Each structure stands twice: as C-alpha cells, then as structure tokens.
Amino acid sequence: MSTSPATDIAAAAADPATGEAGFGFYVHVPFCVSRCGYCDFNTYTASELGAGVSRDTYAAIVRSEIRAAAAQFTQRSGVNQGHSDTPPKVDTVFFGGGTPTLLSAADLASILAEIDSEFGLAAGYEATTEANPESVDADYLAQLHDGGFTRVSIGMQSTASHVLKVLDREHSPQKALNAVAYAHKAGFEHVSLDLIYGTPGEKAADFADSLAAAVDTGVDHVSAYALIVEDGTALARRIRSGQVPQPSDDVAADRYLAAEAALSAAGFSWYEVSNWAKNDTARCRHNLLYWDGGHWWGAGPGAHSHLPGVRWWNHKHPSTYGTALAQDLPVAGHELLTPEDRYLERVLLLTRLASGLPLAELRPEGRAAAERVAAEGLAELHDDRLVLTLRGRLLADAVVRDLTA
Numbered sequence: 001m002s003t004s005p006a007t008d009i010a011a012a013a014a015d016p017a018t019g020e021a022g023f024g025f026y027v028h029v030p031f032c033v034s035r036c037g038y039c040d041f042n043t044y045t046a047s048e049l050g051a052g053v054s055r056d057t058y059a060a061i062v063r064s065e066i067r068a069a070a071a072q073f074t075q076r077s078g079v080n081q082g083h084s085d086t087p088p089k090v091d092t093v094f095f096g097g098g099t100p101t102l103l104s105a106a107d108l109a110s111i112l113a114e115i116d117s118e119f120g121l122a123a124g125y126e127a128t129t130e131a132n133p134e135s136v137d138a139d140y141l142a143q144l145h146d147g148g149f150t151r152v153s154i155g156m157q158s159t160a161s162h163v164l165k166v167l168d169r170e171h172s173p174q175k176a177l178n179a180v181a182y183a184h185k186a187g188f189e190h191v192s193l194d195l196i197y198g199t200p201g202e203k204a205a206d207f208a209d210s211l212a213a214a215v216d217t218g219v220d221h222v223s224a225y226a227l228i229v230e231d232g233t234a235l236a237r238r239i240r241s242g243q244v245p246q247p248s249d250d251v252a253a254d255r256y257l258a259a260e261a262a263l264s265a266a267g268f269s270w271y272e273v274s275n276w277a278k279n280d281t282a283r284c285r286h287n288l289l290y291w292d293g294g295h296w297w298g299a300g301p302g303a304h305s306h307l308p309g310v311r312w313w314n315h316k317h318p319s320t321y322g323t324a325l326a327q328d329l330p331v332a333g334h335e336l337l338t339p340e341d342r343y344l345e346r347v348l349l350l351t352r353l354a355s356g357l358p359l360a361e362l363r364p365e366g367r368a369a370a371e372r373v374a375a376e377g378l379a380e381l382h383d384d385r386l387v388l389t390l391r392g393r394l395l396a397d398a399v400v401r402d403l404t405a
Contacts, residue, residue, distance in 0.1 A: 109147025
C-alpha cells in the first residue's frame, strides 16, 4: 500500500532495477512568449506567471531540484543496504516546454552541467533541447553546442504561412529553415524538425511542400504529428464557434501516408509511428528510453517522473513549484503502478515501434489477438514479434485495444 510520495520515491530509487533499461532526465521549461492556439501543455506567458517567478532565476531553481533528486539516490543505501548509494549515470537529457530556448544558452548549459555534476553523464550521452525558430540564432546555437548539447529539435510545424497563422505560431517559414542552417553551422550532427499535419485550411500541396522543405534542409530526423484539438484551447473554442472547421480524420490519414512516402523516398525510415530517422544514430534516444521501458526524472513545473513501480508529477505552476521545492521535493501527486498498469503500458509503447512487440510480452488472449490482427493486414508476425504494417500504423490505437482486451 502506498504511504507517501517521499517514501515511495525513496523505495523506487533504492530498487536495483532503477536505470537497468537506461536512465534519463527530462527538464521542463514552462515559458512562452505567447500561447499557440492548439497547445495545452503546461506553459505560461509573462502575464500568467505572477509575482516571484522569473526566467532569470529559473535555472537556479531547477538546479536545486536536480540536487534534491540526486539526494534520493545517495541516501538509498539506508533503504536497501545491498544497493549502491551512487545515482545512475544519465544516458539522455531532454529539455522541453514551453520554449526552452527562451532561457539563455548559458542557463540551459548550467542545468546540463548540474546533471553531470550530480549524476554523471554517461559516455556517448544524448542531450536534446526543443527550440522555436524565432528564439535562436547562430550564436545561441553555437553556445548550446559548446555547452554540451548534442541534438536540437526545431518546431517548424509547416512552411505554409496560412497554416502557421491558424496554429498561432510566431515564426515565418524562412525562420525555421534558417534555424536548421544555424544548427548545422554550430556543429550539431543531429537536428530534428517537427511537423504538424491536418490543420484546418491545410491543403495536400501545403503539407507536401513542408515535407520537401524539411528534407531539403538536410536534417536527419523528422517527427510528424496529426493536429489534435484539445479541450480548453483557443483552437477548440474557434472550432466550436464555427470559425474554423473540425480537422478530418480521413485527411490526417492521407497526410500520414504522404509523410511516409516522401520521407522513405528521401532515405528516412520510421522507427516509431510518428518519427522517422536517417539512420539508427539519428533516432531520438530519449524518446526510445520512454518507449523501451527506461526510467527518468522529470525536473521543473508539471514534469512527470518514472522509477520502478512509481510515477509522480510536480506542481504545475512555477510559483507553487518553487515554493514546494524550497521545503522538499515539489511533488503534487503520485501513483503506484499495478501489474496491470505495467502490462498495458508496455504493450502500448512497444507496439508503436518499428522493432515491434515481442509476442512473449502478451498474455495468451493477446497472442490470439495478434494472430487476428495479422490476418487483417494490420501487422506482420516474424521473429516472434508483432510489427505494424503501414495500415496498422494508421490504426495503432485500435490494434493496441485488441491486443489488451
């Protein structure tokens, strides 16, 4: 039975399984210049932050959470005498938001350096930051590279100005292309572009142009996501009032097929339903850590963490987060994962990967469902694994429901 977040987190930190499948850090930076109409992430503009919260002091606050996190591991020998009392080495770090690059490059580098100091970055580590095109220039990206970052993910979304307008994106199409060029010039070997498809008003030709532009930049990774209309967003209100039409599932499916065709023709291969890479080294190792069942610590307001058997999340508002952190870990809530939770999540995540779901992971009824899914042409069974077909990727959620029913 769960006792308290502190007790459960300490027990998970003492679990010998911690880090066996990889260990990562997620750092949430909640600042945005303005709120995009489709976004429901935990982000705040300057007018929403309130007193006592500042970008200037944010890096120092996050560094204090990193030290508090490390203390959970250095104290764990008191919980488990047979376990090392040193934190696991960090294989991957991912800065998301919000707009992480609204902080100075020096601030981001200082947070990465704190992780290295307290935990140690593993040899060959990956460190990624998301970046909005309008928030970076050549000098900024050069500083990031010099500060230890190995990868940058740029939110292009579209090269059609009218699509960006519907999404309330601040940048021009050219700024996204410039940002990629700056990243390459700075020395980043791995650069990713994010695309969104199915935006109301987007034509097939608009998305084709976005794909072609992404390929032409020379990036080695592309993520493409269907637009999802989240309750409570400005876009949801505009759709409800009839200002813009509801996105079409059929159009989204057509766009996905277009992405697969264009990216595979350009030498990219899918490795997760929404992600394509030029080669194995170009894959986002941090996201693979999530999908493969690794563990991670999430630092920052609203960040989620996962250690063996327990998941927890921080207070969402930066002010509340900072106040809580001054007293203890800034945990707003937590849950202990049941065997059923773990089973469902493992099937969900592994099914989305090109490497496939080992059939041994499935219960007997799931293995029977796998045969049916394959017979329907949604997956192939080979090497004792279930691997989605292209049609199956379009219906991945339905496949997972069948496998876990």
